[in-house]
Amino acid sequence: MTEINIKLLTKAIGKAIARQRQQKAMTQEEVAEYLNIGMEAVSRMERGIVVPTIVRLAELAQLFDCELTDFLRETSNRPTEQSIILSQQLARLNDTDRKLLLNTMMQLVERLADS
Template sequence: MSGINVNELGKAVGLAIAKQRQRKGLTQEEVAERLGIGMEAVSRMERGLVVPTVVRLAELAQIFECELADLLRESSTRPSEQGIVLAQQLERLTSQDRTLLLDTLSHLVERLASK
């Protein structure tokens, strides 16, 4: 047994899809049209009821103008991949805001790790 919980993975991938769709300012209907599928199919993917194939993820990445890896990284529970997601988010901030966020995050990690 692989230890991968398909339900949790489906929900995490669905959340990443929804996040990228919203980032691009697209509706589920617009994504469905571009994929040539029904809107309910997009909704099921975003809710994690259906885990999309690798081909479908590649199509979504093309629509969202992101890397295929971004959709998988955002759904990962691995600290190294989560670190990449955080780094991508940090790139959007000014140096001063990054410093503030990193200080805050460090304090939060210390507090949570001490419990």
């Protein structure tokens, strides 16, 4: 069984929390108020200093209107999980920008795969 690097996992979850918060255009203060905790606690979660509980992650998922798994998905190195992340990001773009990004990604993958 592979060993889990808790420090890296905590930092990755923190980044995912920050990304979700920013996508909802919320401040740390607004998140803290919703969770009934101090703003410093939110900051510590986002910086990966503390590991949020599953209950806290569920509360954040509800607040950000995302799936609980979205916070963990960003820590995965599995292509299936990574493709879901890319799909979610592509969905935020209009058709023209999505096509442009998809073509760029395909060219980049071809170039890197040949290396």
